[in-house]
Amino acid sequence: MVLTLVDSGDHIAGLAAKLARAEVVAAYPITPQTAIVEIIAELVNSGRMKGEYVCVESEHSAMAASIGASASGARTFTATSSHGLAYMHEMLHWASAARLPIVMVVVNRAIGPPWNVFPDLSDSLSQRDTGWLQFYCASHQEIFDTIIQAYKICEDSRVLLPAMICFEGFVLSHTSMPFTIPDQQDMDSFLPHYKPGWKLDVDNPMSHGTLASSDHYMELRYLLHEAMDSARKLIPIVGREYAERFGLPYHGGLLEEVFCDDAETVVVTMGATGSEAKVAVRKLRDDGYRVGLARIRAFRPFPIEEVKKIGGKAVAVAVIDRAISSGMEGPLFTEVQSALCDLKERPLTMNFIAGIGGRDITAKDIETMTMHASKCAEKGRVDQRLIWYGLKE
Amino acid sequence: MITLKELPREEYILPGNASCAGCSAALSIRLAVKALGKRTIFVVPACCTSVIQSLFPLTSMNIPVLNIAFASAGAAASGVTSGLKAQGIEDITVVSWAGDGGTVDIGIQALSGAAERGADFIYVCYDNEAYGNTGMQRSGSTPLGAWTTTTPTGKREEKKNMPFIMAAHKIPYVATLSPSYPTDFVEKFQKAKAIRGTKYLHILAPCPPGWRSDPAVSIELGRLAAQTGVWALFEIWKGIFSLSAPSKPLLEKSRRKPVQLYLEEQGRFRHLTEQNISQIQLNVDEAWEHYRKINQTKICP
Secondary structure (H helix, E strand, O other): OEEEEEEEHHHHHHHHHHHOOOOEEEOOOOOOOHHHHHHHHHHHHOOOOOOEEEOOOOHHHHHHHHHHHHHOOOOEEEEEOHHHHHHHHHHHHHHHHOOOOOEEEEEEOOOOOOOOOOOOOHHHHOOHHHOOEEEEOOOHHHHHHHHHHHHHHHOOOOOOOOEEEEEEOOOOOOOEEEEEEEOHHHHHHHOOOOOOOOOOOOOOOOEEOOOOOOOOHHHHHHHHHHHHHHHHHHHHHHHHHHHHHHOOOOOOOOEEEEOOOOOOEEEEEEOOHHHHHHHHHHHHHHOOOOEEEEEEOEEEOOOHHHHHHHHHHOOEEEEEEOOOOOOOOOHHHHHHHHHHOOOOOOOEEEEEEOOHHHOOOOHHHHHHHHHHHHHHHHHOOOOOOEEEOOOOO | OOOHHHOOOOOOEOOOOOOOOOOHHHHHHHHHHHHHOOOEEEEEOOOHHHHHOOOOOOOOEOOOEEEOOHHHHHHHHHHHHHHHHHOOOOOOEEEEEEEHHHHHHOOHHHHHHHHHOOOOEEEEEEEOOOEOOOOOEOOOOOOOOOOEOOEOOOOOOOOOOHHHHHHOOOOOEEEEEOOOOHHHHHHHHHHHHHOOOEEEEEEEOOOHHHHOOOHHHHHHHHHHHHHOOOOOOEEEEOOEEEEOOOOHHHHOHHHOOOHHHHHOOOHHHOOOOHHHHHHHHHHHHHHHHHHHHHOOEEOOO
8 A cells, every 4th residue: 555645855754764664763953954853853752653763962973873773783764964974974984884784864965164055965975985875866756765775775684784865955855745655564564674684792792893904804895895786786676676566666776767778968967956857858859859868876886887888879978966076077977987988989978067055957957968968979079078067257 | 799709700801802911991891791791782982992802803802892983982882772772672781981082082072962861871981091092192081290192291281070070961870980999890880780871980990001000010009099099989879979988088188198109100100290299189189178078969969
């Protein structure tokens, strides 16, 4: 049985934590994640959600407490944004290397100074190397579905890694849309009671995370990398299983393709920009342009083969990044370039930096960027590799 | 009242661990877990105990240990207690086992937060009065006058009064301990185990390499710390301060040994002038005047 509701992205995230039967939630409020913390506090205090809500005094402690809770054998959820995520940085490494399947929502928000509460993806993208799976959502339904799927993927004995479910603040967190959820009983059969890969066990005492010399450390990191490869295989499988079981849309595995099969020009992007991009490429298709969209869902593990496959067929690939790695280019562009460089015949590539600090990216904007790329494909030449779209003089 | 003979025979920290000769931290672990029993989980931030556990894949600890980043012992332990509670497990004692750096400096925020939330665990600070793991740099817990590698001419500030800071959090139980007084030590751990909420235990842990003292006299140094009144053994239970048996007689000044006897055993105080020593004596005497006023009273209404 399924139920269709209308609510905000933040509330949907809280509801997903409840339906996933998260047993411990340790979180610290930060705009625009705050409504997640509030709804979980409400659900726990009213007895509608069984578990412990820990009102920690900081994000560093939120992740430390999540690590402790997960290590004790409890299913754990948390959420943060922006500076909160940056403050957690040290503990993010700890959670993944301790192989704890914590699921965390990151409501994307720009980082100061200057203070800015509006969305871009620089907060989570700057955590690229922390060993966390990273998913980027484009719709309200996808937020709910991805949180549930993340538990299933992360808790798999071949993975045992934490995941960030990222979605843009305000654009998704504070807007309301209809979404469909399975009932608790069906959910429990899809996502059974958590069986930890390891836990602090008084009957089988071990020192976890103790000093390891260079004789062992490298192999432990190799195992973590291997777990990411396992996740890469599992993400599409779990996504399809979920969609089939509940009759809900399949959002794509590691990435969602729209008209990529015969596209000369492919736009690559992530997050809510992906929803706008869908509108844009459909419009351009109607106008007769052979354009397509590859919306990256999983940034880690990165869809290397899928990007190569799409890029190998295209004449031009334009990456829209809602973040900038100063001194280089957009972080997503770097990854796409890296995947494409194995190809014998590489497409033309270019990078648009757009929507930084919450500046709106409309379907019209994406049409303009796509047509620019399409013209490059026609000319067979890229004059400007990196374009700051809509930059004021 | 427990006697040493009545302590469990089981060993939870094994021989051959990586502690230094004369390390009172390892001895403290030994006594503490004997007092708490095997259904105990340790949460250990960066500190000497990270090393004492020995190198992966070996461990000297016979109880589960969650090693955790430096600043996070209080929060991580609070997470473990919440996780156990959520699973309906109520018979496990969770202990944060941290050094003075991880407690009074970098870890104070996470500890303060956990204490204010009333997280049900025992926080232990084993205090060797400097950052021992990194080779003795000053901490907020280094006493006035002490040499460290970052106070090469002696520390100019006083030691942070962490037990009183924790008492100000209105947690049910705060106590100071010394492994040189094992009966008092074990009783305080057992008492802490029986109380719900956040318990804070602060151990003075003589450290031969850091204190520049003879490894053979660590126990003696702990005794001298107590006998001179430099380290008062007390508890603050339900807000009421009371001196513990070994320290109570020292309210009478004549019963206290001169601080010089404690200081002269340690190379870290070798540079002190007579004037410096008089100042330290004066500070100790003042502290005891304060203890006289507050003994058996509620100090945090």
